Amino acid sequence: MPAWVYAFGIAVILIALVFVGLHLAGGGIPQH
Amino acid sequence: MATVSLRRVFFSAVVVLTLALAALFASMVLLMNVQPGFMGMSHFSEEHHRTHDVTFSLLNATVVAGMLAQLRRPARNVAGQTMALIPFAALLLAAALTNGWVLSPPWLILGVTTVLATMFHPAGDPLRWFRGARVDPVMAALVAAAATPLLAFAWTNVLLQRAGPSDHALAGHYGYMAAFSFSVLAVSLVASVRPEGWRLPAWVAGALPVALGLASLVYPTSDSSLEPFWAIAAISWGVAFVAVAELGRRGGMRHALEAGGV
Numbered sequence: 001m002p003a004w005v006y007a008f009g010i011a012v013i014l015i016a017l018v019f020v021g022l023h024l025a026g027g028g029i030p031q032h
Numbered sequence: 033m034a035t036v037s038l039r040r041v042f043f044s045a046v047v048v049l050t051l052a053l054a055a056l057f058a059s060m061v062l063l064m065n066v067q068p069g070f071m072g073m074s075h076f077s078e079e080h081h082r083t084h085d086v087t088f089s090l091l092n093a094t095v096v097a098g099m100l101a102q103l104r105r106p107a108r109n110v111a112g113q114t115m116a117l118i119p120f121a122a123l124l125l126a127a128a129l130t131n132g133w134v135l136s137p138p139w140l141i142l143g144v145t146t147v148l149a150t151m152f153h154p155a156g157d158p159l160r161w162f163r164g165a166r167v168d169p170v171m172a173a174l175v176a177a178a179a180t181p182l183l184a185f186a187w188t189n190v191l192l193q194r195a196g197p198s199d200h201a202l203a204g205h206y207g208y209m210a211a212f213s214f215s216v217l218a219v220s221l222v223a224s225v226r227p228e229g230w231r232l233p234a235w236v237a238g239a240l241p242v243a244l245g246l247a248s249l250v251y252p253t254s255d256s257s258l259e260p261f262w263a264i265a266a267i268s269w270g271v272a273f274v275a276v277a278e279l280g281r282r283g284g285m286r287h288a289l290e291a292g293g294v
Contacts, residue, residue, distance in 0.1 A: 001151065001152070001153075001156055001157060002157050005150070005151055005157065005158060006151055009147050009148065009150065009151040010151075012143075012147050013144045013147055013148065016140045016141075016143055016144050016147075017140075017144060019132075019135045019140055020137050020140050020141060022132075022135075023135055023136065023137055023140075024137065
């Protein structure tokens, strides 16, 4: 597997996890 | 050799984890209906949200279908792995075009594990997955025909999501509808390019608009339900796409057999 796949994958994963963290820190899961 | 085996074990574990998480989220939704108010949510229990709930489930079901295909011969099912990434990419795009209300843990978490599975996929470099693929011109024409209404539907929902705050926009629902449009377009495009394992995306690309069309006919008063004309058009397109894919496959098999002198 080329290195760019790991780099891109890790970047996307980190961004997604930051979003999850921000969402949870903002008061849980305020859905309907 | 040991490294390859370890990669394969890790890949399989991530695939199983993705499916287990999807099952967990589905069981939480089930509990919300058995025990109203579970975790302060009520998915599928309010009719005005019904089409949105169906749409979000369809996005997750697309991930599940693609990842289920990885349980057996993943190297021959790269189309399924590509398809599993599409809802995540489409939802990220919808969030980027609108606002943070579209971001929600279930799809972000499934997206993380799906990306992780792609990084350790036995087929290797994703850029090579489409090498040797042959575009089906009739399927591609159907995708082109659907592109304008799908993008118009997506843009309408992007504007609605941006216009918030409303009951639906605060829950990211219009963003989900936009992501659904992007996903139908991308999954049908993947199917028409026909990489290894393309039949699954072909069926999913057909099933998605059929399901939205049927939900719209069953719940016509639900927000974002398609008008009857467009619901029937969506169902017809989905059926036609699967029919063309299957006829093309059988035609291709016949040509291959004839070329082989059988």
